[in-house]
Amino acid sequence: MSGIAVGEYGSGLDAVSEKPEKILPGDARYGELSHSDNHRFEVTPDAFILPLNSYGVVSALREAIDDRSEVACRSGGHCGQDFVGSPRRNTILDLHRLNFVAAGAGNSGVRIGAGATVGEVQKELFRRWGAALPLGACSAVGMGGLVAGGGYGPLSRQLGLVADHLNAVEVAVVDSSRHVQLVTARASDDGELGDLFWAHTGGGGGNFGFATAYEFRSPKHLTGTDIELPRACTALNVQKVIYPWTMLNEDSFVSLVQQFFAWHEQHQVGGTPEASVFATFFLHHNSSPFLQLMVQSDADIDVDGSALAAFVDGLTAGTAINGISRGGRMTWLTGTRYMSQADCGDVMGARSASKSAYHRKALTDTQISVVYRHLTNQHPGTASYLMLNSYGGEINRRGSSETASTQRDSIVKSSWFTAWSDPADDYLQVDWLRDLYESVFASTGGVPIFGDTTAGCYINYPDIDMRDPARNRSGQPWHRLYYGENYARLQRTKRTWDPLNIFHHKMSIEP
Numbered sequence: 001m002s003g004i005a006v007g008e009y010g011s012g013l014d015a016v017s018e019k020p021e022k023i024l025p026g027d028a029r030y031g032e033l034s035h036s037d038n039h040r041f042e043v044t045p046d047a048f049i050l051p052l053n054s055y056g057v058v059s060a061l062r063e064a065i066d067d068r069s070e071v072a073c074r075s076g077g078h079c080g081q082d083f084v085g086s087p088r089r090n091t092i093l094d095l096h097r098l099n100f101v102a103a104g105a106g107n108s109g110v111r112i113g114a115g116a117t118v119g120e121v122q123k124e125l126f127r128r129w130g131a132a133l134p135l136g137a138c139s140a141v142g143m144g145g146l147v148a149g150g151g152y153g154p155l156s157r158q159l160g161l162v163a164d165h166l167n168a169v170e171v172a173v174v175d176s177s178r179h180v181q182l183v184t185a186r187a188s189d190d191g192e193l194g195d196l197f198w199a200h201t202g203g204g205g206g207n208f209g210f211a212t213a214y215e216f217r218s219p220k221h222l223t224g225t226d227i228e229l230p231r232a233c234t235a236l237n238v239q240k241v242i243y244p245w246t247m248l249n250e251d252s253f254v255s256l257v258q259q260f261f262a263w264h265e266q267h268q269v270g271g272t273p274e275a276s277v278f279a280t281f282f283l284h285h286n287s288s289p290f291l292q293l294m295v296q297s298d299a300d301i302d303v304d305g306s307a308l309a310a311f312v313d314g315l316t317a318g319t320a321i322n323g324i325s326r327g328g329r330m331t332w333l334t335g336t337r338y339m340s341q342a343d344c345g346d347v348m349g350a351r352s353a354s355k356s357a358y359h360r361k362a363l364t365d366t367q368i369s370v371v372y373r374h375l376t377n378q379h380p381g382t383a384s385y386l387m388l389n390s391y392g393g394e395i396n397r398r399g400s401s402e403t404a405s406t407q408r409d410s411i412v413k414s415s416w417f418t419a420w421s422d423p424a425d426d427y428l429q430v431d432w433l434r435d436l437y438e439s440v441f442a443s444t445g446g447v448p449i450f451g452d453t454t455a456g457c458y459i460n461y462p463d464i465d466m467r468d469p470a471r472n473r474s475g476q477p478w479h480r481l482y483y484g485e486n487y488a489r490l491q492r493t494k495r496t497w498d499p500l501n502i503f504h505h506k507m508s509i510e511p
């Protein structure tokens with residue numbers, strides 16, 4: 001690596017000399033830290049290190065490298081797979097104390113610690129500057145993993161991906177002489193630094209080094225505040241609609257899902273009132289009493305809520321289904337929190353498995369019938385569903401290699417999910433999910449290949465089954481599904497910036 005710029009986004013010099021706290025087994029906090037969001041996996045290092053700033057990250061990483069320890073980092077702990085704890089690490093840096101949100105140099109842009117959560121960032125951006133980024137719907141997800149994997153959320157059809165607003169990233173890296181340094185890579189950089197920046201716009205966490213801070217500044221056509229980030233709208237139209245299973249049969253279910261896709265096929269361009277409509281449709285297994293739609297639109301653009309209403313009404317057109325609605329017009333932050341996915345209650349302590357797909361076109365009626373049969377078969381689900389998320393709009397204005405997030409022509413992104421609590425049910429649950437997914441994509445080798453109707457998978461919803469030739473029978477390797485043609489540049493970046501493959505997990509970029 002050459003042309004290195006020294007990192008500059010640490011949270012302040014005052015804490016430089018303060019040694020990061022070390023949490024050892026026996027400490028009550030060790031038990032808590034041993035579990036991330038997905039309790040299927042346990043993380044049991046010799047010690048957790050809690051740095052306070054970038055310099056703490058560098059010193060802890062340096063110590064681990066000097067000791068030849070296995071080391072990994074965690075930000076929000078929402079990885080669906082066991083990438084942080086496996087292979088077993090001697091040291092894990094938990095970055096949750098790097099949760100600052102501060103104006104950038106010259107009040108331009110905003111710099112955000114990798115350990116900040118989506119909820120913390122949403123509140124700070126809005127309360128201090130009236131600004132917003134297209135962050136995800138789960139407030140407890142960490143910026144560390146979210147941004148590196150591209151990141152999307154309810155504002156993405158209007159504003160693109162989170163990583164589309166990234167201007168710089170500060171990363172602790174290790175060179176071939178085992179020397180640890182903090183570098184800043186910017187959107188304007190060429191060459192190796194340019195590669196490092198680009199790799200943080202969709203390459204995924206745990207690959208190149210430890211990102212300590214991200215700086216966001218939006219492309220000119222999206223700016224609206226002093227800090228050059230999109231202005232949050234004054235209000236949102238938000239609606240939750242439930243469709244009781246008692247009102248559904250196979251025909252009406254197929255129609256409902258087909259209309260969801262049809263609307264997205266029809267409204268896939270940006271810059272319209274419809275582009276401000278974003279929906280998440282939870283097609284729950286019928287062990288849950290209903291399907292649930294969460295939908296919002298920007299009330300500054302969709303002033304009377306007619307675009308949102310037309311979308312919701314169109315879903316049940318021609319059927320006898322009557323959805324039960326709640327919601328209304330809410331100020332931005334309140335509406336955003338209304339749309340948030342729960343970070344409490346039954347989801348806490350759950351074991352889970354998930355898969356994903358990008359959809360260029362609608363699922364066929366036959367595929368939707370397959371979904372129906374799996375959602376109505378015998379299955380002891382506590383939370384088992386197919387989640388359809390709106391995509392397209394501003395996301396698709398970018399080219400497929402402009403950022404590392406290559407899928408730029410999809411209309412819907414789906415997440416296939418099951419959660420449970422008893423370890424004895426692991427096989428049963430994972431098997432149900434595999435059967436659902438592989439049956440729906442049976443004609444393309446059990447996976448959503450890069451092809452006419454689908455465009456692979458989302459690296460922030462990773463699934464190690466995609467590496468298994470018994471499960472991915474498509475002939476397209478896992479990296480093609482996640483990264484398409486961008487994989488070669490990611491590999492080159494890996495060879496430059498992590499030549500010793502210090503940062504690795506079960507689906508990391510292969511040098």
Ligand SMILES: Cc1cc2nc3c(=O)[nH]c(=O)nc-3n(C[C@H](O)[C@H](O)[C@H](O)COP(=O)(O)OP(=O)(O)OC[C@H]3O[C@@H](n4cnc5c(N)ncnc54)[C@H](O)[C@@H]3O)c2cc1C
Nearest residue numbers: 075076077078079136137138142144145151152205206211
């Ligand atoms: C309930 C839930 C809701 C979600 N909602 C959304 C959503 O709305 N939109 C969306 O885009 N995604 C969503 N996701 C996916 C989420 O973006 C990814 O799981 C993301 O990787 C989580 O980041 P994290 O920092 O919380 O996770 P972690 O488990 O801390 O990290 C994930 C991976 O990134 C690595 N990593 C973490 N921090 C860093 C860092 N600072 N530098 C380098 N590598 C790092 C880890 O080692 C690990 O490999 C959701 C996930 C869950 C479980």
